[in-house]
Amino acid sequence: MAHLEVRNVRKSFGDTHVLKGISLDLAGGEFLVLLGPSGCGKSTLLNMIAGLDSITDGEIVIDGRVVNAVHPKNRDIAMVFQSYALYPNMTVKKNIAFGLEMRGVPADERARLIAKTSALLQIDHLLDRKPAQLSGGQRQRVAMGRALVRDPKIFLFDEPLSNLDAKLRVDMRTEIKKLHGRLGTTIVYVTHDQIEAMTLATQIAVMRGGVIEQLAPPQDVYETPANMYVGGFVGSPPMNFVPATVVDQGNGLGVRFRCAANGGDGDVVLPLADPAAAAQWKDREVVFGLRPEALTDYNEAEASIREHAHAFDCRVDVLEPTGADTLTYVELGGSTAIARVNPRRTTRPGDTMRLMADMSHASLFDPSTERRI
Amino acid sequence: MPADAVASARAADTGDAGAGDAGARGWLQRHLSKLVVAPSFAAALIFFYGFILWTVIISLTGSRMLPSYEIVGFENYVNIWRLSRWETAVENLFLFGVLFMGLSMALGCLLAVLLDQRIRAEGALRTIYLYPMAISYIVTGTAWKWLLDPGIGLEKAMHDLGWTGFAFNWINDPDMAIYTIVLAAVWQASGFVMAMVLAALRGVDDEIIKAAWLDGASLANIYRRIIIPTIRPVFLSAFVILMHLAIKTFDLVMALTAAGPGTATSVPATFMYDMAFQRDRLDFAATSAVMMLATVAAIIVPYLYSEIRSGKRG
Ligand SMILES: Nc1ncnc2c1ncn2[C@@H]1O[C@H](COP(=O)(O)OP(=O)(O)OP(=O)(O)O)[C@@H](O)[C@H]1O
Numbered sequence: 290m291a292h293l294e295v296r297n298v299r300k301s302f303g304d305t306h307v308l309k310g311i312s313l314d315l316a317g318g319e320f321l322v323l324l325g326p327s328g329c330g331k332s333t334l335l336n337m338i339a340g341l342d343s344i345t346d347g348e349i350v351i352d353g354r355v356v357n358a359v360h361p362k363n364r365d366i367a368m369v370f371q372s373y374a375l376y377p378n379m380t381v382k383k384n385i386a387f388g389l390e391m392r393g394v395p396a397d398e399r400a401r402l403i404a405k406t407s408a409l410l411q412i413d414h415l416l417d418r419k420p421a422q423l424s425g426g427q428r429q430r431v432a433m434g435r436a437l438v439r440d441p442k443i444f445l446f447d448e449p450l451s452n453l454d455a456k457l458r459v460d461m462r463t464e465i466k467k468l469h470g471r472l473g474t475t476i477v478y479v480t481h482d483q484i485e486a487m488t489l490a491t492q493i494a495v496m497r498g499g500v501i502e503q504l505a506p507p508q509d510v511y512e513t514p515a516n517m518y519v520g521g522f523v524g525s526p527p528m529n530f531v532p533a534t535v536v537d538q539g540n541g542l543g544v545r546f547r548c549a550a551n552g553g554d555g556d557v558v559l560p561l562a563d564p565a566a567a568a569q570w571k572d573r574e575v576v577f578g579l580r581p582e583a584l585t586d587y588n589e590a591e592a593s594i595r596e597h598a599h600a601f602d603c604r605v606d607v608l609e610p611t612g613a614d615t616l617t618y619v620e621l622g623g624s625t626a627i628a629r630v631n632p633r634r635t636t637r638p639g640d641t642m643r644l645m646a647d648m649s650h651a652s653l654f655d656p657s658t659e660r661r662i
Numbered sequence: 663m664p665a666d667a668v669a670s671a672r673a674a675d676t677g678d679a680g681a682g683d684a685g686a687r688g689w690l691q692r693h694l695s696k697l698v699v700a701p702s703f704a705a706a707l708i709f710f711y712g713f714i715l716w717t718v719i720i721s722l723t724g725s726r727m728l729p730s731y732e733i734v735g736f737e738n739y740v741n742i743w744r745l746s747r748w749e750t751a752v753e754n755l756f757l758f759g760v761l762f763m764g765l766s767m768a769l770g771c772l773l774a775v776l777l778d779q780r781i782r783a784e785g786a787l788r789t790i791y792l793y794p795m796a797i798s799y800i801v802t803g804t805a806w807k808w809l810l811d812p813g814i815g816l817e818k819a820m821h822d823l824g825w826t827g828f829a830f831n832w833i834n835d836p837d838m839a840i841y842t843i844v845l846a847a848v849w850q851a852s853g854f855v856m857a858m859v860l861a862a863l864r865g866v867d868d869e870i871i872k873a874a875w876l877d878g879a880s881l882a883n884i885y886r887r888i889i890i891p892t893i894r895p896v897f898l899s900a901f902v903i904l905m906h907l908a909i910k911t912f913d914l915v916m917a918l919t920a921a922g923p924g925t926a927t928s929v930p931a932t933f934m935y936d937m938a939f940q941r942d943r944l945d946f947a948a949t950s951a952v953m954m955l956a957t958v959a960a961i962i963v964p965y966l967y968s969e970i971r972s973g974k975r976g
């Protein structure tokens with residue numbers, strides 16, 4: 290249960306600036322997921338926290354102590370690598386024991402800890418095998434065992450599930466979550482899978498090009514993305530972005546955009562749930578962001594309960610059934626948007642259907658800076 | 663006319679192909695690869711294995727300058743040990759082999775580990791260390807002969823610089839001359855060991871080493887417990903290659919010391935040459951050749967066997 294702080298950390302390799310000032314403050318027991326596309330510097334940041342890479346500028350603080358100059362072995366951190374990095378010449382048992390042995394833990398204590406850890410991860414029957422004789426999922430467990438057995442202050446995971454097949458990934462995800470619940474250790478976890486991020490994290494840091502775009506609990510990242518990048522990166526399918534104009538609407542404000550319906554082309558105005566926030570943007574261009582599940586088929590009963598649900602007509606371009614919902618592609622304000630529609634209420638492509646937008650889940654972005662308004 | 667010619671050619675072609683499977687051409691096609699390797703196979707059979715057999719037979723005869731075929735049994739294999747020359751050669755081989763392999767391995771590994779620290783100009787250094795391997799032993803031997811010659815080499819250079827007390831005349835000292843051969847051979851082979859070991863070190867996953875750091879291992883422990891066991895097959899290969907180089911050493915000795923002073927630096931290969939072409943004892947030459955072959959085979963055959971077996975498993 291360690292408190293981890295990263296203060297304005299930078300990393301350059303010669304002229305390439307990989308991390309451009311990263312700051313984090315993570316309370317003990319939190320599960321932070323670093324989420325970002327390939328090459329954005331996630332592994333680099335993790336390596337710097339572990340002490341495996343030098344820090345160009347800034348500080349890393351664990352439990353109030355600056356650890357920049359502390360050797361990795363003295364930071365009391367364990368890491369699970371993407372390649373698992375098991376020692377190929379040692380059996381599973383020796384792999385798990387190696388860290389204990391290097392720290393001078395006596396043999397009987399080692400045996401006890403190995404037994405406990407291997408029982409926890411259900412790898413007792415594999416203890417005498419070499420890594421080459423294990424499957425991917427088993428190797429993953431051994432790698433976790435090697436980290437767990439030392440009972441470190443902080444766990445670092447670098448894309449631990451990306452080499453597993455889809456089914457195993459879901460299982461292991463659940464197990465990691467359970468494990469965190471049981472151990473309560475501070476965890477920093479790297480992934481570029483946003484479902485993994487949403488399910489595991491207590492905090493998500495969305496990274497791009499060496500900066501953190503947003504650091505917030507998963508639900509906040511999902512519902513109130515700090516900018517269009519985060520909105521587009523988190524969520525599948527991503528947030529819809531509709532170029533629109535803020536206009537007067539009744540005694541509040543609304544967003545107006547073009548939308549084809551019933552064989553013609555017309556304007557749709559949807560009233561904003563929180564007009565005060567957009568007051569300065571009246572008569573100006575904005576980007577109106579709406580999650581696909583906030584754009585659904587019209588349903589009278591639901592429309593009457595939800596205060597900010599508004600209906601409009603729109604022509605359907607493409608249908609993509611997924612089973613639970615049918616993803617319905619429409620054109621709003623000249624860009625493609627996706628609605629999640631009940632499969633029993635779809636129409637044929639080219640037809641007009643009545644959609645309902647839940648404006649309490651709408652976001653507005655500045656089109657030039659792409660930031661949230 | 664040309665069109666006609668093409669048409670008839672095509673007709674002939676298809677006709678041939680139709681009958682091809684049964685005809686001479688089909689036979690050729692099926693056996694072409696065998697035919698192509700046949701000459702080299704035959705050459706190998708005659709010139710390698712044929713002459714090995716011939717040498718074995720000669721070693722069992724009482725041949726002198728010219729081969730004779732009166733079998734005397736294993737007499738030569740007993741008598742050869744009565745020759746002090748052969749004894750010197752075997753002792754030298756043992757001394758040379760142990761030192762050469764030990765030092766080349768140690769130096770090669772040291773260089774590889776140092777080069778593995780991601781230093782600048784690694785490419786240039788690697789090439790410099792590897793170059794000696796590209797030189798023939800004759801050139802190495804001649805160059806080192808000049809360097810070690812007290813009248814023109816290192817000793818003279820030191821004297822010219824003013825250090826007149828400096829003495830380095832191993833090459834003329836019957837007790838020390840063998841070490842000059844070790845020196846030249848190590849100079850030549852350690853770069854090769856370095857290249858092999860460096861490649862293997864680079865093959866070790868970076869993340870494994872990072873994991874070991876986090877597990878609290880010291881650099882010495884990382885090498886001892888993880889890296890060296892992981893790359894052990896490479897040590898075995900390097901060892902086998904050095905070993906057979908050591909046993910076959912001939913040209914280096916001839917160029918550097920000509921097996922002298924006296925016979926102080928003779929090795930089995932120079933012994934064999936001497937017996938065959940200078941002393942008119944073809945029987946002893948053949949005997950020594952067979953014994954060298956047997957020694958090399960005793961090392962290489964188990965190695966190849968284990969390689970092939972692990973290849974099948976892999
Ligand atoms: N030694 C290095 N020298 C120069 N640039 C490097 C070095 N190591 C990493 N980089 C660069 O730093 C950037 C971030 O690398 P990093 O490995 O942290 O990415 P990542 O976010 O972990 O990506 P992925 O999801 O693919 O693992 C990359 O653009 C990479 O090219």
Ligand SMILES: [Mg+2]
Nearest residue numbers: 331332333447
């Ligand atoms: Mg990475």
